Amino acid sequence: MNGISSSGQVERFRCIIAEHLGLQFEDAKLGFLAEVLERRLHKQAAAADYLGQLEARLPLDELGALALELTVPETYFFRNVEQFHALMEAVVPDRAGPSGASKSLRILSAGCASGEEPYTIAMLTRGLPLEGGQVSIRGVDVNRAMLDRAARGRFTEWALRETPPEMKRRWFRRSGRESVLDETILKSVQFSQHNLLDESPELWAVEHYDVVFCRNVLMYLTPKKAAAVLARITRALAPGGYLFLGHAETLRGLSQDFHLHHTHGTFYYQRREGDGPAARQGGESDQAHPAAMPLAAAVESAGTWVDVIRNASERVRELTPEAPLRAAISWPDKNIEAALELLRTEQFGQAMEMLQSLPPEAARSSEALLLTAVLLTHGGKLADAEAACRGLLAIDELNAGAHYVLALCRESAGDERGAIDHDQTAIYLDPAFAMPHLHLGLLARRAADPEGARRELTQAQVLLQREDGSRLLLFGGGFGREALAALCRAELQACGGQS
Numbered sequence: 001m002n003g004i005s006s007s008g009q010v011e012r013f014r015c016i017i018a019e020h021l022g023l024q025f026e027d028a029k030l031g032f033l034a035e036v037l038e039r040r041l042h043k044q045a046a047a048a049d050y051l052g053q054l055e056a057r058l059p060l061d062e063l064g065a066l067a068l069e070l071t072v073p074e075t076y077f078f079r080n081v082e083q084f085h086a087l088m089e090a091v092v093p094d095r096a097g098p099s100g101a102s103k104s105l106r107i108l109s110a111g112c113a114s115g116e117e118p119y120t121i122a123m124l125t126r127g128l129p130l131e132g133g134q135v136s137i138r139g140v141d142v143n144r145a146m147l148d149r150a151a152r153g154r155f156t157e158w159a160l161r162e163t164p165p166e167m168k169r170r171w172f173r174r175s176g177r178e179s180v181l182d183e184t185i186l187k188s189v190q191f192s193q194h195n196l197l198d199e200s201p202e203l204w205a206v207e208h209y210d211v212v213f214c215r216n217v218l219m220y221l222t223p224k225k226a227a228a229v230l231a232r233i234t235r236a237l238a239p240g241g242y243l244f245l246g247h248a249e250t251l252r253g254l255s256q257d258f259h260l261h262h263t264h265g266t267f268y269y270q271r272r273e274g275d276g277p278a279a280r281q282g283g284e285s286d287q288a289h290p291a292a293m294p295l296a297a298a299v300e301s302a303g304t305w306v307d308v309i310r311n312a313s314e315r316v317r318e319l320t321p322e323a324p325l326r327a328a329i330s331w332p333d334k335n336i337e338a339a340l341e342l343l344r345t346e347q348f349g350q351a352m353e354m355l356q357s358l359p360p361e362a363a364r365s366s367e368a369l370l371l372t373a374v375l376l377t378h379g380g381k382l383a384d385a386e387a388a389c390r391g392l393l394a395i396d397e398l399n400a401g402a403h404y405v406l407a408l409c410r411e412s413a414g415d416e417r418g419a420i421d422h423d424q425t426a427i428y429l430d431p432a433f434a435m436p437h438l439h440l441g442l443l444a445r446r447a448a449d450p451e452g453a454r455r456e457l458t459q460a461q462v463l464l465q466r467e468d469g470s471r472l473l474l475f476g477g478g479f480g481r482e483a484l485a486a487l488c489r490a491e492l493q494a495c496g497g498q499s
């Protein structure tokens with residue numbers, strides 16, 4: 001910090017930014033915020049109570065100036081191209097009807113920066129045979145300079161780095177070092193300056209849009225503001241309409257109003273029809289493991305990872321001293337927590353009885369259903385475990401644990417593609433979840449894909465170090481952190497990777 005603004009002032013500035021722009025800045029960024037504050041203070045005629053004035057009311061001009069300094073406008077044409085494949089091959093046919101059909105399509109790019117995202121959509125949807133209507137595309141952003149750049153329609157090679165050559169030929173012409181976008185595409189997107197945090201009945205008209213792209217925006221917002229923006233998007237989407245987020249963003253923990261789709265190698269969401277918005281703790285080692293076979297050898301000789309879990313469950317008793325469970329999963333009922341303790345001591349029958357005696361509401365909770373599915377997996381009742389997972393996903397579609405257990409069930413049923421799909425979904429929903437990476441690594445090894453195996457096992461190894469104890473207990477298949485890490489090391493060595 002440069003010492004001119006006090007830390008108290010910078011903290012106030014951070015709160016104002018969070019409140020009015022929704023942007024979240026970690027402590028590590030306080031120095032950067034102090035510099036921005038200094039620059040803004042120098043520009044004020046009456047700097048004396050700049051922060052007080054912002055707190056009372058943030059004028060639009062000043063909001064724009066702050067947006068220029070603080071938002072992250074990185075974007076390019078055809079970014080995450082799989083999402084555009086999904087848009088054209090799954091979403092548009094679904095919304096426009098099978099015969100190419102009868103209705104207009106309304107698409108919003110929320111947080112469009114300099115326009116590459118809505119222009120990509122315009123290029124792709126150009127000439128769609130919509131008999132009864134047309135495609136309307138709208139781009140909004142709080143950053144005026146970005147919108148001006150979008151309107152100029154002149155782009156660098158860097159912005160076109162992922163643009164397919166035929167699209168470049170068709171829609172751009174070179175002018176010096178820049179590429180100039182064709183007028184037809186320029187005119188097919190309407191841009192306007194909006195703060196997504198602001199209520200605007202016109203922008204957020206109820207059930208108006210068929211598709212909303214809000215990619216790489218929510219990740220910069222405070223959880224409260226991200227939830228508020230999402231609530232608006234949900235309301236403004238037609239029932240059955242689609243939402244695309246950035247590839248590192250999920251709705252897990254934010255909303256239950258959407259179905260999750262996984263096609264074309266990407267994830268996206270569809271607003272539900274109808275009501276609308278609405279292992280053991282670490283410390284143990286392989287040496288302490290009374291099972292005769294080391295885990296790596298058990299994996300080698302077993303058919304599937306579920307077989308290993310089941311064999312271990314039959315042979316292993318009381319491996320570790322009691323260890324307190326940390327609270328990554330909060331258990332809604334003390335009897336569910338007690339059932340988890342019974343899982344720890346491999347008393348699966350008693351654990352199941354405890355779950356069956358839960359009051360109806362607790363029995364229907366995500367946690368009880370997930371624990372039931374895990375217990376069934378340990379008991380080798382894979383079809384029942386799968387049914388429990390599907391029941392859980394019917395009420396909590398974004399439950400990463402249910403997708404992981406389903407991956408095990410699918411593998412056991414000989415459906416490797418389905419297993420991979422569910423592991424990938426679990427990872428998308430919860431990037432810190434170690435077990436689906438480990439499982440994908442084992443599947444890749446079995447499929448003679450050493451590169452894929454190395455990638456996944458390395459990732460599993462990293463994540464296992466900080467994986468939560470209660471999640472290890474639930475998903476570790478009866479093995480603790482050290483045993484699973486040793487398995488990763490052995491498997492990595494076996495496929496020529498570093499361990």
Ligand SMILES: C[S@@+](CC[C@H](N)C(=O)[O-])C[C@H]1O[C@@H](n2cnc3c(N)ncnc32)[C@H](O)[C@@H]1O
Binds near residue numbers: 022072110146214216
């Ligand atoms: C990283 S860019 C994403 C651009 C594009 N969606 C993409 O994924 O390539 C994020 C954009 O969100 C905009 N943004 C951030 N907060 C906003 C807000 N409160 N209202 C409107 N736009 C906002 C920024 O100005 C920036 O242009």
